[in-house]
Amino acid sequence: MTNEFSHLRAGGAAGSIVADPSARPEAIEADAIVTFLTEGGIGSGTVAEIDRATGGLLSRLTAAGEITGKRYECVPVLAAPGLKAGQLVVVGLGKREDLDAGVLYRAAATASKHLAGRPRAKVVFVADGSWSTRQTEQAVAGAAVGMVGQDLYRAEKKRTRFGSAVWLVAAAEAVARGVVIGEGVNLARRLVNMPADDLYPQTFSEEAAAVAGRTGMEIEIWDEEQLARERCHAILAVGRGSSRAPRLVILRYRGPGAHDGQPDIALVGKGVTFDSGGLSLKPSDSMLTMKCDMSGGAAMLAAAATIAALKLPVNLVVAIGLVENMTGPAAYKLGDVITARSGTTIEIHNTDAEGRVVLADVLDVVRGFKPKRIIDAATLTGACMVALGHDVAGLFTNDQPCCDDLARAARAVGEPVWQLPMYADYDEQIRSDVADIKNVGDGRWGGAITAAKFLERFVGGIPWTHVDIAGPAFAEKPRPWIDGGGTGSLVRPLVELVRGPE
Numbered sequence: 440m441t442n443e444f445s446h447l448r449a450g451g452a453a454g455s456i457v458a459d460p461s462a463r464p465e466a467i468e469a470d471a472i473v474t475f476l477t478e479g480g481i482g483s484g485t486v487a488e489i490d491r492a493t494g495g496l497l498s499r500l501t502a503a504g505e506i507t508g509k510r511y512e513c514v515p516v517l518a519a520p521g522l523k524a525g526q527l528v529v530v531g532l533g534k535r536e537d538l539d540a541g542v543l544y545r546a547a548a549t550a551s552k553h554l555a556g557r558p559r560a561k562v563v564f565v566a567d568g569s570w571s572t573r574q575t576e577q578a579v580a581g582a583a584v585g586m587v588g589q590d591l592y593r594a595e596k597k598r599t600r601f602g603s604a605v606w607l608v609a610a611a612e613a614v615a616r617g618v619v620i621g622e623g624v625n626l627a628r629r630l631v632n633m634p635a636d637d638l639y640p641q642t643f644s645e646e647a648a649a650v651a652g653r654t655g656m657e658i659e660i661w662d663e664e665q666l667a668r669e670r671c672h673a674i675l676a677v678g679r680g681s682s683r684a685p686r687l688v689i690l691r692y693r694g695p696g697a698h699d700g701q702p703d704i705a706l707v708g709k710g711v712t713f714d715s716g717g718l719s720l721k722p723s724d725s726m727l728t729m730k731c732d733m734s735g736g737a738a739m740l741a742a743a744a745t746i747a748a749l750k751l752p753v754n755l756v757v758a759i760g761l762v763e764n765m766t767g768p769a770a771y772k773l774g775d776v777i778t779a780r781s782g783t784t785i786e787i788h789n790t791d792a793e794g795r796v797v798l799a800d801v802l803d804v805v806r807g808f809k810p811k812r813i814i815d816a817a818t819l820t821g822a823c824m825v826a827l828g829h830d831v832a833g834l835f836t837n838d839q840p841c842c843d844d845l846a847r848a849a850r851a852v853g854e855p856v857w858q859l860p861m862y863a864d865y866d867e868q869i870r871s872d873v874a875d876i877k878n879v880g881d882g883r884w885g886g887a888i889t890a891a892k893f894l895e896r897f898v899g900g901i902p903w904t905h906v907d908i909a910g911p912a913f914a915e916k917p918r919p920w921i922d923g924g925g926t927g928s929l930v931r932p933l934v935e936l937v938r939g940p941e
């Protein structure tokens with residue numbers, strides 16, 4: 440079976456990823472065969488078959504301690520006897536009892552990233568019959584993510600997509616879905632990795648239109664005039680310092696069997712295509728990676744595209760607020776009071792707390808669709824990184840079940856999340872003397888929470904969860920399983936959320 444996933448890819452070289460459930464590893468001609476090994480040893484799964492085919496080579500290497508099966512260990516065995524493939528790559532999964540979909544995603548990505556360091560015509564991955572369908576899907580997704588790097592603009596690529604990839608011992612449908620999910624993650628990564636001079640509000644909205652066209656979603660793009668007619672003064676204020684005018688992208692997806700009424704979920708994304716800090720200018724070091732400040736928007740677009748490509752039965756509305764936060768002559772200023780679309784007035788104490796100002800209007804727009812729940816994703820605060828580090832997303836909610844669902848989904852696919860409290864006491868910190876609220880708390884303590892408290896003022900009591908992805912959205916350094924740059928975080932959790940538990 441072949442599958443077409445070009446609806447998530449923006450052109451580029453083809454490369455099929457397919458399943459061949461019945462083929463035998465030893466008989467396949469390929470550049471490489473990838474096999475997965477747990478710390479417990481070879482056992483009786485497909486690794487054992489490969490061990491037999493190679494005359495016990497894997498047994499000897501594990502006995503000698505050359506291969507341990509520790510998590511994400513990646514050992515290439517060149518010219519293994521008994522195999523037609525040029526090399527066998529053995530990837531560690533860690534302890535069998537701790538094996539889950541998230542580990543498989545990273546392990547497959549590790550092998551893929553390693554092999555994609557050179558052009559490869561054909562790579563074979565050997566799944567295991569003991570994996571659940573979701574686990575297989577996440578492994579396939581990881582393999583699709585690992586072979587793509589961040590060198591969009593380099594003549595000499597560090598990673599090259601495989602000419603073709605074949606999954607053995609995996610159901611064709613699971614492989615096809617895994618590819619769609621992996622390409623969804625890659626879509627978000629590509630957008631995040633584009634420099635701000637190429638990806639600005641208008642070009643982001645054009646990318647969204649192209650994605651909508653490929654996946655059959657409806658799209659509406661509000662330009663400056665439309666934003667003014669819609670009283671989106673908060674979005675317009677943040678955008679005023681830039682020569683690149685703001686946009687609001689609204690997407691609709693109605694899945695098969697989804698009723699025509701209220702959207703089940705509204706996905707809201709922060710799309711600050713570059714955050715200089717505005718007049719509260721960031722120091723140079725903090726500004727360097729601020730092309731990543733549209734990661735929430737990219738995650739929501741990519742998640743919706745993936746959900747649409749998988750034809751999941753759900754009714755979605757997606758809204759992405761796109762602005763560039765700059766210091767031009769018309770830039771919004773400290774002390775300004777902005778009347779947001781909802782009528783709430785906001786006193787600006789720091790123009791670098793721009794994400795929440797933009798989201799104030801975006802949240803108000805989605806409220807109008809009367810969704811059953813709202814999830815927003817934003818690289819909102821450095822404070823969230825101080826609290827949780829680089830790898831963990833912060834969760835904030837006004838409705839515990841809504842938050843629990845998302846936390847379950849994130850953990851199921853191996854993305855760590857942690858909820859922070861929303862005590863009413865924090866509300867006092869965003870009181871203003873001259874307006875309804877101000878856009879920062881008193882001092883910097885609890886800054887991730889005061890930011891969430893600000894957003895809460897604009898969701899009108901609809902069950903809502905805010906995800907602060909300032910840490911996980913962008914990796915300054917490469918990890919064993921993924922190159923540096925955009926990570927595509929939150930795409931897999933959102934797809935998992937819509938699907939529900941396996």
Ligand code: BES
Nearest residue numbers: 789791792793818819820821822879909
């Ligand atoms: N986009 C930043 C937050 C951020 C920081 C994202 C680091 C990714 C990595 C956000 O707009 C911001 O500047 N927040 C300020 C808020 C402060 C001025 C209240 C911050 O966190 O310092």
Ligand code: MN
Nearest residue numbers: 714791792793
């Ligand atoms: Mn900022």
Ligand code: ZN
Nearest residue numbers: 711714732794
């Ligand atoms: Zn920002």
